[in-house]
Amino acid sequence: MSEQITKEELVKDIEELRDRLLTELSEKGADERLKDLFSNCFMSTAETTVEEMNENGTFLITGDIKAMWLRDSSAQVVHYLPFADKDKVIAGMIKGLIKKQFYFINMDPYANAYNQTASGARWANDITDMNEHEWERKYEVDSLCYPVKLLWDYYRKTGDLTVFTEEVHEGLKRIVSVFRTEQHHFEESPYRFTRTNCPPSDTLHNDGMGEPVGYTGMTWSGFRPSDDACRYGYLIPSNLFAGVILEYVAEAAKEIYKDRELFLSATSLRRQILDGVKTHGIVEDEKGNVMFTYECDGLGNTFFMDDANVPSLLSLPWLGVCAKDEKLYLNTRKAVLSRLNPYYYEGSAAKGIGSPHTPEGYIWHIGLCMQGLTSADNEERGELLKTLTETDGGKCFMHEGFNKDNPAEYTRDWFAWANSLFALFVLDYYGLN
Numbered sequence: 001m002s003e004q005i006t007k008e009e010l011v012k013d014i015e016e017l018r019d020r021l022l023t024e025l026s027e028k029g030a031d032e033r034l035k036d037l038f039s040n041c042f043m044s045t046a047e048t049t050v051e052e053m054n055e056n057g058t059f060l061i062t063g064d065i066k067a068m069w070l071r072d073s074s075a076q077v078v079h080y081l082p083f084a085d086k087d088k089v090i091a092g093m094i095k096g097l098i099k100k101q102f103y104f105i106n107m108d109p110y111a112n113a114y115n116q117t118a119s120g121a122r123w124a125n126d127i128t129d130m131n132e133h134e135w136e137r138k139y140e141v142d143s144l145c146y147p148v149k150l151l152w153d154y155y156r157k158t159g160d161l162t163v164f165t166e167e168v169h170e171g172l173k174r175i176v177s178v179f180r181t182e183q184h185h186f187e188e189s190p191y192r193f194t195r196t197n198c199p200p201s202d203t204l205h206n207d208g209m210g211e212p213v214g215y216t217g218m219t220w221s222g223f224r225p226s227d228d229a230c231r232y233g234y235l236i237p238s239n240l241f242a243g244v245i246l247e248y249v250a251e252a253a254k255e256i257y258k259d260r261e262l263f264l265s266a267t268s269l270r271r272q273i274l275d276g277v278k279t280h281g282i283v284e285d286e287k288g289n290v291m292f293t294y295e296c297d298g299l300g301n302t303f304f305m306d307d308a309n310v311p312s313l314l315s316l317p318w319l320g321v322c323a324k325d326e327k328l329y330l331n332t333r334k335a336v337l338s339r340l341n342p343y344y345y346e347g348s349a350a351k352g353i354g355s356p357h358t359p360e361g362y363i364w365h366i367g368l369c370m371q372g373l374t375s376a377d378n379e380e381r382g383e384l385l386k387t388l389t390e391t392d393g394g395k396c397f398m399h400e401g402f403n404k405d406n407p408a409e410y411t412r413d414w415f416a417w418a419n420s421l422f423a424l425f426v427l428d429y430y431g432l433n
Contacts, residue, residue: 005053005092007046013089014046014080021432028430034389038426040396044419045076050093051116057100058093059116063414067113067121067135070101071225074146075310076416079423081150082433084157094154095163101147102171107131109171109178110139110191112227127194127208139191141182141221141238142311144175148245149319152252164256172249173259176266179242183272185213185220185233193222201228201356214298217276219269225309226357232297236281237311239273240292240321246270282328285340291332292316305343306336308353308367308401317374324376337371347404350387354401358411362401365391369398369421373428381429388422398422 018039025035045060052059060073077094084091104114111134115121118132128137155163181188192208204210204222213220213233219242220233246266253262276298283293283302292313293302306313314336317324336353337344343354345361353367354360365388372384391407393399398418403409427433 005089005096007050007053010050010053010089010093011043011046013087014043017083017087017090018042021427024432025426025430030426030430034385034426037389037392037396038423041398041419041426042079042423044397044416044423045080046093048414049076049416053093053096057098057103058096059100060097060416061116062113063416064412065113065135067115067123068100068104069113070104070143071112071140071146072417073097073101074150076420077150079420079427081153081157082427084154085159091154091158091160094150095160098147098151098154098163099165099167101150102165102168104133105144105147105171105174106167107133108137109144109174111135111137112140112143112223124195124198127196128192129190136227138193138223138227139182139221140223140225140227141179141219141235141242142225144178145238145241145245145311148172148175148248149241152245152248161256164252169257169259172252172266173262176246176249176262176269179219179246179273180265180269182220183217183269184215185209189220191222204229211297212299216280216296216298217272218280218298219273224307225311226307226355228307228355228357230295231303232295232301234276234280234296234298236277236292236294236296237313237316237319239277239281240316241311241319243270243274243277244320246273285331285335289331289335290328291335292328304335304340306341306353307343307355307357308364308370309355309357310366310370312336312353312367312370314353314367314374315370318370324374333374345404349403349405349407350391351404352387358401359403361404362411363391363404364401365398365415365418366400366421369418369425372425373421385425385429388425 049060062072080090113135120132123136130137193204194208195203218234218239221235250263250266253259280296294305296302313332322329352363354362372381375381393408393410399410400412400415
């Protein structure tokens with residue numbers, strides 16, 4: 001259990017695991033540079049982001065910001081999950097994280113980031129219905145998807161049924177309820193968000209409600225996983241991710257909680273969302289290739305791009321939406337990794353996906369890792385691994401974004417999500433997961 005684990009015990013346990021993995025990497029021919037980078041990134045979450053582990057759960061900060069994001073905290077442990085079935089310390093830490101996440105979801109499912117205590121600390125004094133535990137209240141569909149994915153991945157790996165508490169049950173019901181409410185955002189939603197004296201991407205216009213949308217069956221999102229505002233309210237990668245986790249909710253409702261009402265609600269909602277994506281979220285390029293778009297509004301407007309933050313169009317196979325070789329995905333991937341995507345950059349040091357969240361021409365390590373994790377081409381994966389090891393700016397850690405022509409210019413020294421995804425990609429590439 002998480003309350004029986006100290007941070008020192010966690011770090012020691014993961015150091016021992018790291019050392020075993022480094023030996024295996026050596027046996028598989030990994031060079032010293034890659035092993036050094038892997039070592040630092042593998043340890044990053046345990047050493048630098050675990051702020052609390054006790055009977056109340058596990059609290060992880062995102063890195064250089066002293067708050068816990070539902071999305072980031074889930075992603076920060078993905079490289080530990082493969083070992084949770086055999087490592088009770090790791091299992092306890094992750095189980096504690098799930099407990100903490102659902103505590104926050106039940107407190108307010110519209111927030112994206114929370115404080116360790118009810119300190120009142122926050123990114124900005126936004127005009128929205130915040131409480132003292134919330135660092136930021138940008139409503140993002142993926143923030144509610146990630147904890148369910150983590151819950152289900154943990155359960156499938158460990159077989160631990162005790163993770164399905166009544167608090168989790170209540171959280172699953174709240175998630176489905178919010179997704180249903182946000183199918184009718186302008187008619188039924190209580191959510192408003194306005195930030196003053198900020199870039200346009202940091203606030204919702206139209207009195208805090210966002211741009212108009214029509215009913216599609218999909219669920220509305222105010223913000224993207226980058227924490228930037230959506231141009232159009234139906235974010236396709238997030239809706240597809242919701243389709244995946246609603247299947248998990250339905251199975252938990254049926255097999256574990258024996259909750260027929262939740263099972264039927266999650267099942268019908270999933271069908272409505274996926275039908276909405278099929279009707280409104282698939283477009284053709286100028287050559288007639290069919291692919292997913294990034295956002296739409298149900299009123300005839302669509303916007304094609306992709307952002308390095310996950311869920312992204314690039315990440316769909318990793319999220320469980322589709323197979324790597326599915327034609328619709330391959331068409332989408334080709335467009336994402338081309339100049340059709342305004343945030344795809346090619347420079348003298350690297351090529352890859354960035355984000356409007358960072359300067360133009362900055363490629364994200366998360367995007368490069370996800371490109372590798374979703375590729376079926378081992379030559380491409382090897383080249384991406386090489387690029388990742390050469391673009392750390394000499395710091396032996398991953399960053400947020402880096403200049404496509406000069407990796408020594410980067411954003412965020414300390415970004416645990418990127419470190420975790422790099423470690424996971426290395427494990428995946430060398431078959432150690």
